[in-house]
Amino acid sequence: MNDTPLHQVLGERLIDAREAALALNLPLYWLTHAKERRRLGLPHYRVGKLLRFKLSELIAWMEESQALHPADAGHEEEADAGLQ
Numbered sequence: 001m002n003d004t005p006l007h008q009v010l011g012e013r014l015i016d017a018r019e020a021a022l023a024l025n026l027p028l029y030w031l032t033h034a035k036e037r038r039r040l041g042l043p044h045y046r047v048g049k050l051l052r053f054k055l056s057e058l059i060a061w062m063e064e065s066q067a068l069h070p071a072d073a074g075h076e077e078e079a080d081a082g083l084q
Contacts, residue, residue: 017053
């Protein structure tokens with residue numbers, strides 16, 4: 001009998017779209033709509049008919065996306081200036 005813990009055999013726990021959206025403060029439709037997942041290049045898995053995600057891969061995706069498309073702070077300040 002193998003004494004290796006199940007999580008080491010299976011790797012990271014897979015989470016559903018709702019858990020991922022809540023954990024990372026992402027719009028749920030980004031995770032649930034195939035067109036958005038493709039457009040954004042979101043890492044995901046199909047388990048039968050279920051859609052699942054690895055939190056670590058989504059975090060890496062977010063960090064990579066921010067590095068490729070940093071927030072343009074100048075535009076945010078211009079938008080805020082109009083509200084004052």
